[in-house]
Amino acid sequence: LDSGEVRIMWGEAESKLRPRMHVVDDRRILLEDGSGAGFWLDVDAAVAVPTPFEYPKTLEELPPESRVSPHRVTLPASTAPSRRRASVVAGLRAVPLEQALILDPIESDRHAVLQASxxxxxxxxxxxxxxxxxxxxxxxxxxxxxxxxxxxxxxxxxxxxxxxxxxxxxxxxxxxxxxxxxxxxxxxxxxxVVSELSLPATTREHLRLSGPGEGALAILIQDGDAEDESELEMSQVRFTGNRFGALEAxxxxxxxxxxxxxxxxxxxxxxxxxxxxxxxxxxxxxxxxxxxxxxxxxxxxxxxxxxxxxxxxxxxxxxxxxxxxxxxxxxxxxxxxxxxxxxxxxxxxxxxxxxxxxxxxxxxxxxxxxxxxxxxxxxxxxxxxxxxxxxxxxxxxxxxxxxxxxxxxxxxxxxxx
Structure with missing residues:
Protein backbone atom coordinates (compact mmCIF):
# COMPACT_ATOMS: atom_id res chain seq x y z
CA LEU A 1 0.00 0.00 0.00
CA ASP A 2 1.07 3.62 -0.37
CA SER A 3 1.52 3.78 3.41
CA GLY A 4 4.10 0.97 3.28
CA GLU A 5 1.71 -1.40 5.02
CA VAL A 6 1.36 -4.94 3.67
CA ARG A 7 -2.05 -6.64 3.81
CA ILE A 8 -2.81 -10.08 2.47
CA MET A 9 -5.69 -12.45 1.80
CA TRP A 10 -5.68 -15.87 0.23
CA GLY A 11 -7.98 -18.67 -0.87
CA GLU A 12 -8.41 -21.51 -3.34
CA ALA A 13 -9.19 -21.10 -7.03
CA GLU A 14 -11.40 -23.34 -9.18
CA SER A 15 -8.91 -23.68 -12.03
CA LYS A 16 -5.17 -23.64 -12.58
CA LEU A 17 -5.44 -20.81 -15.12
CA ARG A 18 -3.94 -17.54 -14.01
CA PRO A 19 -6.89 -15.22 -13.41
CA ARG A 20 -7.31 -11.74 -14.80
CA MET A 21 -7.62 -9.28 -11.92
CA HIS A 22 -10.01 -6.34 -12.33
CA VAL A 23 -9.61 -3.68 -9.63
CA VAL A 24 -13.17 -2.36 -9.75
CA ASP A 25 -12.80 0.27 -7.01
CA ASP A 26 -10.85 0.79 -3.79
CA ARG A 27 -12.87 -1.87 -1.98
CA ARG A 28 -13.53 -4.60 -4.57
CA ILE A 29 -11.53 -6.85 -6.88
CA LEU A 30 -13.02 -9.16 -9.52
CA LEU A 31 -11.03 -12.23 -10.54
CA GLU A 32 -11.73 -13.79 -13.96
CA ASP A 33 -10.13 -17.18 -14.56
CA GLY A 34 -11.70 -17.98 -17.95
CA SER A 35 -13.93 -20.77 -16.65
CA GLY A 36 -17.11 -18.75 -17.10
CA ALA A 37 -17.01 -17.70 -13.45
CA GLY A 38 -15.97 -14.54 -11.65
CA PHE A 39 -14.88 -14.21 -8.02
CA TRP A 40 -15.46 -11.10 -5.94
CA LEU A 41 -12.90 -10.18 -3.29
CA ASP A 42 -13.54 -7.66 -0.53
CA VAL A 43 -10.36 -5.65 -0.04
CA ASP A 44 -11.34 -4.98 3.59
CA ALA A 45 -10.96 -8.73 4.29
CA ALA A 46 -7.19 -8.45 3.83
CA VAL A 47 -5.15 -8.82 7.03
CA ALA A 48 -2.07 -6.74 7.88
CA VAL A 49 1.18 -8.69 8.23
CA PRO A 50 4.54 -7.60 9.65
CA THR A 51 6.99 -5.92 7.32
CA PRO A 52 9.30 -6.68 5.68
CA PHE A 53 7.09 -9.47 4.33
CA GLU A 54 8.49 -12.67 2.90
CA TYR A 55 6.20 -15.00 0.99
CA PRO A 56 5.98 -18.36 2.87
CA LYS A 57 6.59 -21.76 1.35
CA THR A 58 2.95 -22.85 1.92
CA LEU A 59 -0.29 -20.87 2.11
CA GLU A 60 -1.11 -22.47 5.44
CA GLU A 61 1.75 -20.47 7.00
CA LEU A 62 -0.23 -17.28 6.36
CA PRO A 63 -2.52 -16.00 9.14
CA PRO A 64 -5.67 -18.18 9.20
CA GLU A 65 -7.87 -15.09 9.48
CA SER A 66 -6.59 -13.91 6.08
CA ARG A 67 -8.16 -16.88 4.29
CA VAL A 68 -11.22 -15.82 2.25
CA SER A 69 -14.00 -17.54 0.30
CA PRO A 70 -14.75 -15.25 -2.65
CA HIS A 71 -18.32 -14.74 -3.85
CA ARG A 72 -18.80 -16.60 -7.14
CA VAL A 73 -20.76 -15.08 -10.04
CA THR A 74 -21.31 -15.97 -13.70
CA LEU A 75 -19.33 -14.00 -16.27
CA PRO A 76 -20.68 -14.23 -19.84
CA ALA A 77 -18.23 -14.95 -22.67
CA SER A 78 -15.44 -15.71 -20.19
CA THR A 79 -13.07 -18.29 -21.68
CA ALA A 80 -9.39 -19.01 -21.28
CA PRO A 81 -8.42 -16.87 -24.32
CA SER A 82 -11.00 -14.10 -23.82
CA ARG A 83 -10.08 -13.45 -20.17
CA ARG A 84 -6.78 -11.99 -21.34
CA ARG A 85 -8.64 -9.30 -23.33
CA ALA A 86 -11.36 -8.50 -20.80
CA SER A 87 -11.38 -5.18 -18.95
CA VAL A 88 -13.61 -3.36 -16.47
CA VAL A 89 -14.09 0.39 -16.72
CA ALA A 90 -16.63 2.45 -14.76
CA GLY A 91 -18.56 -0.66 -13.74
CA LEU A 92 -18.77 -2.06 -17.28
CA ARG A 93 -16.96 -5.25 -18.23
CA ALA A 94 -16.00 -5.33 -21.92
CA VAL A 95 -14.86 -8.47 -23.75
CA PRO A 96 -13.88 -8.24 -27.44
CA LEU A 97 -14.58 -11.51 -29.23
CA GLU A 98 -13.81 -12.44 -32.82
CA GLN A 99 -17.20 -11.34 -34.19
CA ALA A 100 -18.85 -9.57 -31.27
CA LEU A 101 -18.28 -7.21 -28.36
CA ILE A 102 -19.65 -8.23 -24.95
CA LEU A 103 -20.85 -5.34 -22.76
CA ASP A 104 -21.51 -6.64 -19.27
CA PRO A 105 -22.58 -4.25 -16.46
CA ILE A 106 -21.07 -5.92 -13.41
CA GLU A 107 -23.95 -4.90 -11.12
CA SER A 108 -26.55 -6.50 -13.41
CA ASP A 109 -27.47 -10.12 -14.15
CA ARG A 110 -27.84 -9.31 -17.85
CA HIS A 111 -25.40 -8.33 -20.57
CA ALA A 112 -25.48 -7.04 -24.15
CA VAL A 113 -23.92 -8.45 -27.31
CA LEU A 114 -22.95 -6.03 -30.07
CA GLN A 115 -22.26 -7.77 -33.36
CA ALA A 116 -22.43 -7.30 -37.10
CA SER A 117 -25.78 -8.11 -38.66
CA VAL A 193 -50.85 -22.83 -38.53
CA VAL A 194 -54.61 -22.19 -38.73
CA SER A 195 -55.09 -22.88 -42.46
CA GLU A 196 -53.01 -24.31 -45.31
CA LEU A 197 -53.50 -24.57 -49.08
CA SER A 198 -51.42 -26.24 -51.80
CA LEU A 199 -50.41 -23.92 -54.66
CA PRO A 200 -48.80 -24.34 -58.06
CA ALA A 201 -45.42 -22.68 -58.59
CA THR A 202 -46.00 -18.93 -58.67
CA THR A 203 -44.33 -15.97 -60.38
CA ARG A 204 -46.04 -13.19 -58.43
CA GLU A 205 -48.59 -12.93 -55.62
CA HIS A 206 -50.72 -10.20 -54.05
CA LEU A 207 -53.10 -10.14 -51.09
CA ARG A 208 -56.09 -7.80 -50.84
CA LEU A 209 -57.95 -7.55 -47.52
CA SER A 210 -61.64 -6.76 -47.15
CA GLY A 211 -61.48 -6.91 -43.35
CA PRO A 212 -59.43 -8.43 -40.52
CA GLY A 213 -58.77 -12.07 -41.39
CA GLU A 214 -60.66 -11.99 -44.68
CA GLY A 215 -59.84 -11.11 -48.26
CA ALA A 216 -58.41 -12.67 -51.41
CA LEU A 217 -55.00 -13.83 -52.60
CA ALA A 218 -54.18 -13.68 -56.33
CA ILE A 219 -51.28 -15.56 -57.89
CA LEU A 220 -49.64 -15.57 -61.31
CA ILE A 221 -48.73 -19.18 -62.15
CA GLN A 222 -45.34 -20.10 -63.59
CA ASP A 223 -45.23 -21.56 -67.10
CA GLY A 224 -41.90 -22.26 -68.77
CA ASP A 225 -43.52 -22.38 -72.23
CA ALA A 226 -45.13 -18.93 -72.01
CA GLU A 227 -43.46 -16.26 -74.17
CA ASP A 228 -44.96 -13.39 -72.20
CA GLU A 229 -46.50 -12.82 -68.79
CA SER A 230 -49.83 -12.08 -70.49
CA GLU A 231 -49.95 -15.81 -71.32
CA LEU A 232 -49.56 -16.85 -67.68
CA GLU A 233 -52.65 -18.11 -65.92
CA MET A 234 -53.96 -16.26 -62.87
CA SER A 235 -55.81 -17.81 -59.94
CA GLN A 236 -57.23 -16.51 -56.71
CA VAL A 237 -58.38 -17.90 -53.39
CA ARG A 238 -60.65 -16.17 -50.90
CA PHE A 239 -60.37 -16.60 -47.15
CA THR A 240 -62.66 -15.76 -44.22
CA GLY A 241 -61.81 -15.99 -40.54
CA ASN A 242 -58.23 -16.75 -41.64
CA ARG A 243 -59.48 -19.95 -43.32
CA PHE A 244 -58.83 -20.61 -47.01
CA GLY A 245 -61.55 -21.39 -49.53
CA ALA A 246 -60.96 -23.13 -52.87
CA LEU A 247 -58.46 -21.99 -55.51
CA GLU A 248 -60.27 -20.51 -58.53
CA ALA A 249 -59.12 -19.54 -62.02
Missing amino acids: SLLVRAVALDSTGARVAMVLGDSSVVVEDVDAGRRLQTVSCGKQGSGSSVFFTDDDHLLVIGDQSARICAWRSGE VDKAGRDEWPEIDGDDKTLAIDGKGRRYRQPKANAREFDILSGEDKRTVKFADEKQDVLLMLPSPEGGWAIIEHRNHIPYDGYGDEYYYTNPRLSSVWDLRGEIPTLMWTQPDRNLGLSWSGDGARLALGSSDLRVVTGTGELIYERRVQDLELQELPDEPGAQPGSQ
Missing part, protein backbone atom coordinates in the same frame (compact mmCIF):
# COMPACT_ATOMS: atom_id res chain seq x y z
CA SER A 118 -26.14 -9.14 -42.29
CA LEU A 119 -29.59 -8.54 -43.74
CA LEU A 120 -31.00 -9.70 -47.07
CA VAL A 121 -34.70 -8.92 -47.50
CA ARG A 122 -36.64 -10.92 -50.11
CA ALA A 123 -40.20 -9.84 -49.25
CA VAL A 124 -41.87 -7.41 -46.84
CA ALA A 125 -45.31 -6.79 -45.33
CA LEU A 126 -46.73 -4.14 -43.00
CA ASP A 127 -49.65 -4.59 -40.62
CA SER A 128 -52.76 -2.38 -40.53
CA THR A 129 -51.02 0.70 -39.08
CA GLY A 130 -47.42 0.07 -40.13
CA ALA A 131 -46.37 -0.53 -36.51
CA ARG A 132 -44.97 -3.98 -37.37
CA VAL A 133 -43.10 -5.25 -40.40
CA ALA A 134 -42.73 -8.87 -41.46
CA MET A 135 -39.78 -9.87 -43.65
CA VAL A 136 -38.69 -12.93 -45.57
CA LEU A 137 -34.89 -12.98 -45.25
CA GLY A 138 -32.25 -14.45 -47.53
CA ASP A 139 -32.33 -17.82 -45.74
CA SER A 140 -36.14 -17.96 -46.29
CA SER A 141 -36.82 -17.38 -42.59
CA VAL A 142 -39.69 -15.06 -41.63
CA VAL A 143 -39.24 -12.45 -38.89
CA VAL A 144 -41.49 -9.76 -37.39
CA GLU A 145 -40.04 -6.48 -36.10
CA ASP A 146 -41.48 -3.54 -34.18
CA VAL A 147 -41.10 -0.47 -36.40
CA ASP A 148 -41.59 2.16 -33.69
CA ALA A 149 -39.43 0.42 -31.05
CA GLY A 150 -36.81 -0.68 -33.60
CA ARG A 151 -36.42 -4.24 -32.36
CA ARG A 152 -37.10 -7.81 -33.45
CA LEU A 153 -40.18 -9.41 -31.93
CA GLN A 154 -40.27 -12.93 -33.31
CA THR A 155 -38.78 -15.40 -35.76
CA VAL A 156 -41.86 -17.07 -37.22
CA SER A 157 -41.92 -20.81 -37.87
CA CYS A 158 -45.41 -20.93 -39.44
CA GLY A 159 -45.20 -24.70 -39.69
CA LYS A 160 -42.00 -24.81 -41.78
CA GLN A 161 -38.99 -22.86 -40.59
CA GLY A 162 -36.99 -21.25 -43.38
CA SER A 163 -39.46 -21.87 -46.21
CA GLY A 164 -40.92 -18.45 -47.03
CA SER A 165 -40.84 -16.57 -50.33
CA SER A 166 -43.69 -14.07 -49.81
CA VAL A 167 -45.44 -12.81 -46.69
CA PHE A 168 -48.58 -10.76 -45.91
CA PHE A 169 -50.48 -9.72 -42.77
CA THR A 170 -54.08 -10.97 -42.79
CA ASP A 171 -54.69 -9.11 -39.52
CA ASP A 172 -52.44 -7.79 -36.76
CA ASP A 173 -52.03 -11.28 -35.27
CA HIS A 174 -51.74 -13.50 -38.35
CA LEU A 175 -49.44 -13.86 -41.34
CA LEU A 176 -49.99 -15.49 -44.71
CA VAL A 177 -46.70 -17.09 -45.76
CA ILE A 178 -46.11 -18.50 -49.26
CA GLY A 179 -43.33 -21.02 -49.86
CA ASP A 180 -42.70 -24.63 -50.91
CA GLN A 181 -45.75 -24.44 -53.23
CA SER A 182 -48.15 -23.83 -50.37
CA ALA A 183 -49.84 -20.94 -48.60
CA ARG A 184 -50.15 -21.01 -44.82
CA ILE A 185 -51.97 -18.67 -42.46
CA CYS A 186 -50.46 -18.74 -38.98
CA ALA A 187 -50.43 -16.85 -35.69
CA TRP A 188 -47.04 -15.15 -35.91
CA ARG A 189 -46.39 -15.08 -32.16
CA SER A 190 -46.92 -18.83 -31.59
CA GLY A 191 -46.31 -20.14 -35.11
CA GLU A 192 -49.58 -22.12 -35.00
CA VAL A 250 -59.29 -15.83 -62.97
CA ASP A 251 -60.60 -15.03 -66.46
CA LYS A 252 -59.35 -12.21 -68.70
CA ALA A 253 -61.90 -9.73 -67.38
CA GLY A 254 -60.99 -10.61 -63.81
CA ARG A 255 -57.31 -9.90 -64.43
CA ASP A 256 -58.13 -6.18 -64.66
CA GLU A 257 -59.09 -6.32 -60.99
CA TRP A 258 -55.48 -7.21 -60.06
CA PRO A 259 -53.17 -4.49 -61.46
CA GLU A 260 -50.70 -5.30 -58.66
CA ILE A 261 -49.61 -8.48 -60.43
CA ASP A 262 -50.49 -7.52 -63.99
CA GLY A 263 -47.13 -7.99 -65.70
CA ASP A 264 -48.34 -7.58 -69.30
CA ASP A 265 -45.74 -4.96 -70.18
CA LYS A 266 -44.31 -6.46 -73.37
CA THR A 267 -45.35 -6.75 -77.01
CA LEU A 268 -43.55 -8.39 -79.92
CA ALA A 269 -41.81 -6.08 -82.40
CA ILE A 270 -40.29 -7.07 -85.76
CA ASP A 271 -37.37 -5.18 -87.30
CA GLY A 272 -36.55 -4.72 -90.98
CA LYS A 273 -34.70 -8.05 -91.13
CA GLY A 274 -37.57 -10.04 -89.69
CA ARG A 275 -36.00 -10.43 -86.25
CA ARG A 276 -38.39 -10.47 -83.33
CA TYR A 277 -37.86 -8.50 -80.13
CA ARG A 278 -39.79 -8.00 -76.95
CA GLN A 279 -40.44 -4.30 -76.86
CA PRO A 280 -41.96 -2.43 -73.90
CA LYS A 281 -45.26 -0.69 -74.52
CA ALA A 282 -44.78 3.06 -74.71
CA ASN A 283 -48.44 3.96 -74.28
CA ALA A 284 -49.91 5.40 -71.12
CA ARG A 285 -51.28 2.60 -68.97
CA GLU A 286 -54.63 2.64 -67.22
CA PHE A 287 -55.17 0.91 -63.90
CA ASP A 288 -58.32 0.23 -61.94
CA ILE A 289 -57.97 1.11 -58.26
CA LEU A 290 -60.36 -0.40 -55.74
CA SER A 291 -61.07 1.30 -52.42
CA GLY A 292 -63.79 -0.50 -50.51
CA GLU A 293 -66.78 -0.60 -52.86
CA ASP A 294 -65.45 2.31 -54.92
CA LYS A 295 -63.62 1.77 -58.17
CA ARG A 296 -61.87 4.34 -60.32
CA THR A 297 -59.45 4.33 -63.22
CA VAL A 298 -56.09 6.10 -63.00
CA LYS A 299 -53.85 6.74 -66.00
CA PHE A 300 -50.08 7.04 -65.53
CA ALA A 301 -47.19 8.16 -67.71
CA ASP A 302 -46.77 9.26 -71.30
CA GLU A 303 -44.87 8.03 -74.31
CA LYS A 304 -41.54 8.76 -72.55
CA GLN A 305 -42.17 6.19 -69.81
CA ASP A 306 -42.93 2.48 -69.81
CA VAL A 307 -45.06 1.68 -66.76
CA LEU A 308 -44.38 -1.90 -65.68
CA LEU A 309 -46.23 -2.40 -62.41
CA MET A 310 -48.46 -0.44 -60.05
CA LEU A 311 -49.16 -1.06 -56.34
CA PRO A 312 -51.88 1.16 -54.81
CA SER A 313 -52.29 1.59 -51.07
CA PRO A 314 -55.30 -0.31 -49.66
CA GLU A 315 -57.41 2.82 -49.20
CA GLY A 316 -56.56 4.07 -52.70
CA GLY A 317 -54.88 7.33 -51.67
CA TRP A 318 -51.34 6.47 -52.80
CA ALA A 319 -49.60 4.30 -55.37
CA ILE A 320 -46.06 3.22 -56.15
CA ILE A 321 -45.26 2.36 -59.76
CA GLU A 322 -42.29 0.63 -61.33
CA HIS A 323 -41.28 2.08 -64.69
CA ARG A 324 -38.38 2.78 -67.01
CA ASN A 325 -37.57 5.45 -69.56
CA HIS A 326 -38.72 4.40 -73.02
CA ILE A 327 -36.18 3.71 -75.78
CA PRO A 328 -37.87 4.18 -79.19
CA TYR A 329 -37.24 1.54 -81.83
CA ASP A 330 -35.17 2.96 -84.73
CA GLY A 331 -34.45 -0.15 -86.78
CA TYR A 332 -31.29 -1.27 -84.98
CA GLY A 333 -31.51 -4.60 -83.23
CA ASP A 334 -28.52 -3.74 -81.03
CA GLU A 335 -30.75 -1.28 -79.17
CA TYR A 336 -32.40 -4.22 -77.45
CA TYR A 337 -29.24 -5.52 -75.84
CA TYR A 338 -29.49 -2.57 -73.43
CA THR A 339 -32.15 -2.63 -70.74
CA ASN A 340 -33.03 0.75 -69.33
CA PRO A 341 -32.79 0.94 -65.53
CA ARG A 342 -36.04 0.51 -63.63
CA LEU A 343 -37.33 3.30 -61.41
CA SER A 344 -39.90 3.42 -58.60
CA SER A 345 -42.13 6.45 -58.09
CA VAL A 346 -44.67 7.25 -55.39
CA TRP A 347 -47.79 9.17 -56.43
CA ASP A 348 -50.46 10.96 -54.40
CA LEU A 349 -53.86 9.94 -55.81
CA ARG A 350 -56.04 11.94 -53.44
CA GLY A 351 -56.51 14.80 -55.89
CA GLU A 352 -58.17 14.83 -59.30
CA ILE A 353 -54.77 14.43 -61.00
CA PRO A 354 -52.05 12.05 -59.68
CA THR A 355 -49.17 14.02 -58.14
CA LEU A 356 -45.60 12.70 -58.27
CA MET A 357 -44.07 12.78 -54.76
CA TRP A 358 -40.64 11.16 -55.24
CA THR A 359 -38.66 8.78 -57.43
CA GLN A 360 -35.76 6.44 -56.72
CA PRO A 361 -33.85 3.68 -58.55
CA ASP A 362 -35.69 0.38 -58.39
CA ARG A 363 -33.53 -2.44 -57.00
CA ASN A 364 -35.93 -5.37 -57.35
CA LEU A 365 -37.92 -3.96 -54.48
CA GLY A 366 -40.24 -5.85 -52.20
CA LEU A 367 -43.14 -3.46 -51.62
CA SER A 368 -45.92 -3.28 -49.04
CA TRP A 369 -48.34 -0.56 -47.89
CA SER A 370 -49.74 -0.54 -44.38
CA GLY A 371 -53.48 -1.16 -44.15
CA ASP A 372 -54.22 2.53 -43.59
CA GLY A 373 -51.88 3.67 -46.38
CA ALA A 374 -49.80 5.78 -43.98
CA ARG A 375 -46.55 3.84 -44.42
CA LEU A 376 -44.71 2.03 -47.21
CA ALA A 377 -42.10 -0.72 -46.73
CA LEU A 378 -39.31 -1.00 -49.31
CA GLY A 379 -37.19 -4.13 -49.17
CA SER A 380 -34.16 -4.56 -51.41
CA SER A 381 -31.43 -6.38 -49.49
CA ASP A 382 -31.90 -3.69 -46.85
CA LEU A 383 -35.23 -2.42 -45.47
CA ARG A 384 -36.79 1.03 -45.21
CA VAL A 385 -40.21 2.06 -43.93
CA VAL A 386 -41.28 5.50 -45.17
CA THR A 387 -44.38 7.67 -45.42
CA GLY A 388 -45.98 8.52 -48.75
CA THR A 389 -44.03 11.77 -48.83
CA GLY A 390 -40.74 9.88 -48.37
CA GLU A 391 -40.10 10.58 -44.67
CA LEU A 392 -37.93 7.79 -43.22
CA ILE A 393 -39.53 5.99 -40.26
CA TYR A 394 -37.40 2.84 -39.89
CA GLU A 395 -34.28 1.47 -41.53
CA ARG A 396 -32.34 -1.80 -41.48
CA ARG A 397 -29.17 -1.85 -43.57
CA VAL A 398 -27.55 -4.78 -45.36
CA GLN A 399 -24.52 -4.53 -43.08
CA ASP A 400 -25.38 -3.06 -39.71
CA LEU A 401 -24.73 -3.49 -36.00
CA GLU A 402 -27.21 -5.41 -33.87
CA LEU A 403 -27.48 -5.14 -30.08
CA GLN A 404 -28.94 -8.11 -28.19
CA GLU A 405 -29.64 -8.31 -24.46
CA LEU A 406 -29.13 -11.69 -22.81
CA PRO A 407 -29.18 -13.11 -19.27
CA ASP A 408 -25.83 -13.90 -17.63
CA GLU A 409 -26.73 -17.58 -17.33
CA PRO A 410 -24.35 -20.23 -18.70
CA GLY A 411 -25.04 -21.18 -22.30
CA ALA A 412 -26.47 -17.82 -23.36
CA GLN A 413 -24.52 -17.15 -26.54
CA PRO A 414 -24.75 -14.39 -29.15
CA GLY A 415 -27.76 -15.02 -31.35
CA SER A 416 -29.39 -17.52 -28.95
CA GLN A 417 -32.19 -15.13 -28.03
